[in-house]
Amino acid sequence: MILLLSGSTDIARKVLIERLLKEKPSWRHIAMEELQELPFFKQAAPDEDGKLSASLAMTCAQEMQDEGFHILLTHANAKPFLEALREEAEDQPFVSVYLGSEDGGAGYDKTIDTLNRSASDMYVQLTKIIGT
Template identity: 30%
Template sequence: MFILLAGSTEMARALIVDEFLGNHSDWRHLALEDIQEPETDAMEEDDDIFGFQMSFMTMVACECAKEETEAGHHVIITCPDSDMLPGIYAEIDEPIVSVFLGDSSDAEGFDHVIDSASQSMVEISKTLDQIIQAQPA
């Protein structure tokens, strides 16, 4: 099973995933934040004008996630940038349960929305549990 967690901030996603993984030893975390290059100046953006580097890095990361599922683990993917979503869906052939952290008006196309402004990370982790439990086996 794959869960895609997007929205909110990098720190919030990291804290939520840490809480979630503490209760789920059979899950692994793929942090796409780790492959996203920090924005430094406009000149560097011109180096990858068509997004090939980001596409390649996303492809490699998704291959690692697929290897984890082949080893019997589930994977929670955190995504910092909506531009990465098409690449994730293109690389992973299995169903992905998508969860957006934030306001529902910003969550078009996501399966689930969690209002992260009104819930603690423990509550959000419990909501993720409920989402997982509701998935067909």
């Protein structure tokens, strides 16, 4: 499975990432923002539609999946990349999750309300989404 977490604050995402990786050893994390900081992206033409970012993230994810891992992709605002990520995922299980209000989650598969839930409640919601 490839799971995308987007939205909310860096702290909220980090809390969920750290707990998921600690409690689920079969998961690995790819921060899309870090991929976009690679020298290759700085020299390339702007990637407004996210196709290049999505392709690189999914290539890395596929390599990790081949090793038997589930993948957690994160980005503060992945909305511009959603369609490209879905296309790149092809037939792989891909679920996009928005962290924040229902209003901001349009276009994502699922939303976790970070405004009215504790970190523990958010994690429980996340585990329900990934089916564990």
